[in-house]
Amino acid sequence: MSRQLHARRIEGIDKNVWVEFTQLAAEYKAVNLGQGFPDFPPPSFVQEAFCKAVSGGFALHQYTxxxxxxxxxxxxxxFFGRIVGRDIDPLDDILVTVGAYQALFCTFQALIDDGDEVIIIEPFFDCYQPMVKMAGGKCVYVPLRPKKDKCETSADWVLSPGELASKFTSHTKAxxxxxxxxxxxxxxxxxxxxxxxxxxxxxxxxxxxDEVYEWLTYNGAKHIKIASLPGMWERTITIGSAGKTFSATGWKVGWAIGSTHILKxxxxxxxxxxYHCPTAAQEAVAHGFQREFEQFGKPESYFIQLPxxxxxxxxxxAQCLKSVGLQPIIPEGGYFMMADISAIKANLPDLPGQDEPYDHRFVKWLIKNKRLATIPVSAFYSHEHCKDFPNYIRFCFAKVNLSGYWSQV
Incomplete structure (x- = not known):
C-alpha cells in the first residue's frame, strides 16, 4: 500500500472522543461517569490466582x-463449547488477544479487503468505524430506532428488518x-x-x-450467542473480554472464537x-473460568453475583437522572445507560465551532459547570445519522454510590 493511500485511509479518524472528554474531565476535576470501567476490584479468586501466577516460579514469567x-x-x-452446544478446538478455534480491542483489530485486518462493505448497527462502539476504514473497507450503517409509542428501555430500540435487508449487497463482507x-x-x-x-x-x-458484556444482563434479559444459531458457527467471529467478565479491564485479556478456517x-x-499476550494474566483468567465452570448456574457464581x-x-x-429532569433509557445489559437531555435547558454559550453536535456541547457544559463527565452519544453514530439523535448522553453505572452528588447538579 502506498503511503499516500494509507494516509487517506486514516485521515479523519485520528480524533478520539475518549481522549478529548477524559482530558476535559481531568482539567475540571469532574466526577467521571463517562469511561466504561468499574471502580471496584476483580473478585478475590482471580486476584489470588494472579498473585500466585507472578510469584510461582520461572515459567509464568516467560513467553507462553x-x-x-x-x-x-x-x-x-x-466453557463456551457447553454454551454453543458444540466441540470447540482449543488450539484452532480460539485466539487470545490483548483485550477485545485487539481481537477486533485482528478480525478487520484479516478479513476485510479493499472495497468490502461492512454493515454497522448504530449506535456502535466507536472503534468499529476507524478499524474498518484502516482495513480498506466501506462502512454501511443501519440504526436501531426507538419505537414511536414508547422509549423507556433499550428493548424499545429496534431494527427494521426491511431496512437491514436493504443494506446487504454483492459487496457486503460482514x-x-x-x-x-x-x-x-x-x-x-x-x-x-x-x-x-x-x-x-x-x-x-x-x-x-462483539459480546464483551455477555454476563451483564438484567431483569430476565438473556444473552444468546448468534454463533449458536443453525448455520452461524461457520461464519461467526465471537469477541470476548476477561476485562469485562472479571471486572479487570487493565489486564487486557480478550479472545476471538470461531471456526479454524476463519481464525487462521x-x-x-x-x-x-x-505476537504474544502476558502469560500471568492469562493464567489468572484461566483459573477464573475454571472456577466459574464449576459454579455455573449456582448462587456462588460471579456471573450471577456481578449483574x-x-x-x-x-x-x-436511573433514579438520580430522573430527579434532575433527565429521562433514562433503562438498559437490558452492559455498563451503560443513555439519557435523554432534551428536557434540560442548558445555557450553552455561542462559541466558535457551533457545527459540533449539540450533545457534545452539552457534555462540555456539564463538565465545566456541574463537574460531571459523561460521553455524547452522537460519537457512536455515523455522520449521516448523528443528527437524528442529538439529545442523548451516556453514563457508566459500574461505579460506587454517587447519590449524594446529584443534589448539587
Missing amino acids: RAFGHPPLVKILAK IILNTPNNPLGKVFNREELQVISDLCIKHDVLCIS HLRTVHQNSV ANLQVKRQKL
Missing part, C-alpha cells in the same frame, strides 16, 4: 504459546453485532438474531459478534503485530 496460554484456551473451549450493546444496553433477542442470521446465510456474509487468518495478523450488584447501581443511577 503465542495464540493463547494452553490452560486458558482449554478452559475457554470447554456485519458487526454488539450485544449487549454499547452505549444503548440493548440485548438482542432470539427473533432479532434470527433476522440477522438469515440474512448472513442468504448473502454468505460473516458476522463479527486472525492468527496471521496477531503473530505479526503483538445482581450492578442492577442495584443501574436502578440508583
Whole structure:
C-alpha cells in the first residue's frame, strides 16, 4: 500500500472522543461517569490466582504459546463449547488477544479487503468505524430506532428488518453485532438474531459478534450467542473480554472464537503485530473460568453475583437522572445507560465551532459547570445519522454510590 493511500485511509479518524472528554474531565476535576470501567476490584479468586501466577516460579514469567496460554484456551473451549452446544478446538478455534480491542483489530485486518462493505448497527462502539476504514473497507450503517409509542428501555430500540435487508449487497463482507450493546444496553433477542442470521446465510456474509458484556444482563434479559444459531458457527467471529467478565479491564485479556478456517487468518495478523499476550494474566483468567465452570448456574457464581450488584447501581443511577429532569433509557445489559437531555435547558454559550453536535456541547457544559463527565452519544453514530439523535448522553453505572452528588447538579 502506498503511503499516500494509507494516509487517506486514516485521515479523519485520528480524533478520539475518549481522549478529548477524559482530558476535559481531568482539567475540571469532574466526577467521571463517562469511561466504561468499574471502580471496584476483580473478585478475590482471580486476584489470588494472579498473585500466585507472578510469584510461582520461572515459567509464568516467560513467553507462553503465542495464540493463547494452553490452560486458558482449554478452559475457554470447554466453557463456551457447553454454551454453543458444540466441540470447540482449543488450539484452532480460539485466539487470545490483548483485550477485545485487539481481537477486533485482528478480525478487520484479516478479513476485510479493499472495497468490502461492512454493515454497522448504530449506535456502535466507536472503534468499529476507524478499524474498518484502516482495513480498506466501506462502512454501511443501519440504526436501531426507538419505537414511536414508547422509549423507556433499550428493548424499545429496534431494527427494521426491511431496512437491514436493504443494506446487504454483492459487496457486503460482514456485519458487526454488539450485544449487549454499547452505549444503548440493548440485548438482542432470539427473533432479532434470527433476522440477522438469515440474512448472513442468504448473502454468505460473516458476522463479527462483539459480546464483551455477555454476563451483564438484567431483569430476565438473556444473552444468546448468534454463533449458536443453525448455520452461524461457520461464519461467526465471537469477541470476548476477561476485562469485562472479571471486572479487570487493565489486564487486557480478550479472545476471538470461531471456526479454524476463519481464525487462521486472525492468527496471521496477531503473530505479526503483538505476537504474544502476558502469560500471568492469562493464567489468572484461566483459573477464573475454571472456577466459574464449576459454579455455573449456582448462587456462588460471579456471573450471577456481578449483574445482581450492578442492577442495584443501574436502578440508583436511573433514579438520580430522573430527579434532575433527565429521562433514562433503562438498559437490558452492559455498563451503560443513555439519557435523554432534551428536557434540560442548558445555557450553552455561542462559541466558535457551533457545527459540533449539540450533545457534545452539552457534555462540555456539564463538565465545566456541574463537574460531571459523561460521553455524547452522537460519537457512536455515523455522520449521516448523528443528527437524528442529538439529545442523548451516556453514563457508566459500574461505579460506587454517587447519590449524594446529584443534589448539587
